[in-house]
Amino acid sequence: MSHDIIITLADVDFSYQSDFKVLKNINLNICAGDFACIVGPNGGGKTTLLKLMLGLIKPDSGTISIFGRSPEKSLNKIGYVPQHTKFDSNFPVSVLDVVMMGFLDRNFSWGRYSRQQKEIALQALEEAGVGGLADKSFADLSGGQRQRALVARAIVSGPQILLLDEPTSNIDIHGTEHFYDMFEQLNRKFTIIMVSHDIGFVSNRVKSVICVRQTLQIHPISELTGETLQNIYGAGVNVIRHDHRCSEGGHSCLHS
Amino acid sequence: MSSFMTDLVELSFLQNALLAGILCSIATGVVGTFVVLRRITYIAAAISHCILGGIGAARYFSVVYALDWLKPVHGAILSALASALVIGLVSMRAREREDTVISALWAVGMAAGIIFIFKTPGYNEDLMSYLFGNILMVSRDDLILVAVLDLLVVALTMVFYRQMIAVCFDEEFARTRGVRVEFYYLLVLCLTALTVVLTVSVVGIIMVIALISLPVAISSRFFNRVSGIMMFSVFLGMVFTSSGLILSYEPNLPSGAVTILLAGLVYLMTILFSSFKEIFKSKV
Numbered sequence: 043m044s045h046d047i048i049i050t051l052a053d054v055d056f057s058y059q060s061d062f063k064v065l066k067n068i069n070l071n072i073c074a075g076d077f078a079c080i081v082g083p084n085g086g087g088k089t090t091l092l093k094l095m096l097g098l099i100k101p102d103s104g105t106i107s108i109f110g111r112s113p114e115k116s117l118n119k120i121g122y123v124p125q126h127t128k129f130d131s132n133f134p135v136s137v138l139d140v141v142m143m144g145f146l147d148r149n150f151s152w153g154r155y156s157r158q159q160k161e162i163a164l165q166a167l168e169e170a171g172v173g174g175l176a177d178k179s180f181a182d183l184s185g186g187q188r189q190r191a192l193v194a195r196a197i198v199s200g201p202q203i204l205l206l207d208e209p210t211s212n213i214d215i216h217g218t219e220h221f222y223d224m225f226e227q228l229n230r231k232f233t234i235i236m237v238s239h240d241i242g243f244v245s246n247r248v249k250s251v252i253c254v255r256q257t258l259q260i261h262p263i264s265e266l267t268g269e270t271l272q273n274i275y276g277a278g279v280n281v282i283r284h285d286h287r288c289s290e291g292g293h294s295c296l297h298s
Numbered sequence: 299m300s301s302f303m304t305d306l307v308e309l310s311f312l313q314n315a316l317l318a319g320i321l322c323s324i325a326t327g328v329v330g331t332f333v334v335l336r337r338i339t340y341i342a343a344a345i346s347h348c349i350l351g352g353i354g355a356a357r358y359f360s361v362v363y364a365l366d367w368l369k370p371v372h373g374a375i376l377s378a379l380a381s382a383l384v385i386g387l388v389s390m391r392a393r394e395r396e397d398t399v400i401s402a403l404w405a406v407g408m409a410a411g412i413i414f415i416f417k418t419p420g421y422n423e424d425l426m427s428y429l430f431g432n433i434l435m436v437s438r439d440d441l442i443l444v445a446v447l448d449l450l451v452v453a454l455t456m457v458f459y460r461q462m463i464a465v466c467f468d469e470e471f472a473r474t475r476g477v478r479v480e481f482y483y484l485l486v487l488c489l490t491a492l493t494v495v496l497t498v499s500v501v502g503i504i505m506v507i508a509l510i511s512l513p514v515a516i517s518s519r520f521f522n523r524v525s526g527i528m529m530f531s532v533f534l535g536m537v538f539t540s541s542g543l544i545l546s547y548e549p550n551l552p553s554g555a556v557t558i559l560l561a562g563l564v565y566l567m568t569i570l571f572s573s574f575k576e577i578f579k580s581k582v
Binding site: 096097098117118120122124129130133134135136139140143144146147148150152155179181195199 | 335337456457458459460461463464466467468470471472473474475476477478518521522523524526527
């Protein structure tokens with residue numbers, strides 16, 4: 043996989059109401075093949091950053107380009123996994139039907155999903171680690187299984203980038219490790235950007251960490267040494283060193 | 299029951315009434331499922347009350363200006379679609395509190411209707427039949443209109459089914475796929491408007507919302523797929539309207555009210571049944 047820059051945010055400002063800037067002067071480059079984790083305090087603008095990349099909202103100023111085009115024109119390059127808490131969990135659909143919603147796009151088509159689409163959907167479920175659940179009701183799945191089904195929905199359309207909004211927020215530490223196994227597998231095919239609710243720690247599978255709190259900092263990560271912390275979070279986490287700053291995209295540390 | 303059956307063979311108005319209930323159940327079952335899943339029953343209720351304004355205006359202009367071609371139902375269709383579009387655009391675009399706009403439209407629509415009906419010269423008894431429905435007044439022409447609207451609702455649902463489900467399930471995701479979310483939301487609202495219009499003739503403005511939501515609420519306790527809920531809701535709607543008509547016939551009760559009471563009773567029973575089942579399960 044090449045390491046070309048595929049997502050660029052240049053001087054991006056964004057505000058929901060005119061008086062308060064949620065994001066200010068954001069400059070960010072993301073390379074193909076990255077596994078980036080966006081962290082930051084609640085209200086710091088993590089999800090807003092994700093929505094900007096999805097083209098759901100537009101910046102007040104600055105430019106966002108994905109594969110050299112605007113987010114709206116790059117929709118077919120992106121697979122989006124929302125937080126599963128966002129919608130009616132009793133909605134009467136099968137898992138397979140949820141996954142196949144990923145095939146819908148700008149071009150209107152009607153009738154049933156094709157046999158080929160069904161095959162792709164089943165394969166995507168397999169990849170997301172919930173292969174046997176296609177015919178189950180989405181409402182009957184556990185939080186983790188739902189999240190995996192939503193990952194399958196995001197990848198059926200053949201995107202190159204996966205954007206995930208707090209995919210592990212509802213999952214225990216043990217389950218989270220399995221999730222990262224899946225992400226590691228997916229990262230071989232997709233560039234992954236995920237928002238995490240955790241400020242202090244990220245899995246050691248993550249390749250770069252982006253801290254957002256109105257402005258943006260790229261922080262280094264260091265291996266955990268304290269055994270107590272290892273016990274709390276389970277194996278395989280890195281501490282994010284908020285006291286350090288990195289150059290854009292790089293991890294060379296400069297003492298501030 | 300037996301006298302209903304013998305009269306049904308002879309009296310065409312009774313046949314019309316039975317057919318009207320059956321036809322309108324198709325639309326209420328299909329569209330009601332979207333309404334309940336998208337949680338917009340209060341929007342459907344607002345649209346149904348707005349209809350009175352359209353009905354009143356159409357009657358007023360048809361009487362005062364002798365426009366014979368202008369029927370109340372034309373006003374109903376126009377006002378239903380207009381209020382659906384206004385509510386839709388407000389909830390999507392404006393920062394205005396959506397529920398406030400809906401209640402305003404609800405009351406203003408009714409107020410306009412009452413003024414028009416009050417100012418229309420002549421016989422004004424119809425107001426009650428608009429509010430509470432009078433299925434026995436359904437004419438052959440009305441039936442044709444109901445059938446046409448039914449066809450339209452079912453056809454549009456079949457064409458846009460996948461998109462409408464996806465938008466009801468997860469609007470934001472659909473948007474990231476480039477699906478025209480706003481178009482489909484407005485489509486659901488317009489289909490709701492048309493369904494409300496044809497249901498008004500069966501149970502009246504005030505009780506429309508029960509016939510749209512109760513069959514779906516009952517069905518969703520037994521089915522866990524959208525298509526299953528739709529089909530069973532259509533069936534339940536037919537059962538409720540037909541038996542409402544039959545049960546009300548001999549004691550000479552208002553059939554709309556009997557229909558709704560029946561639906562409410564069955565809904566209550568399904569709730570009780572499933573909570574008993576859960577208590578039983580947790581004991582075991």
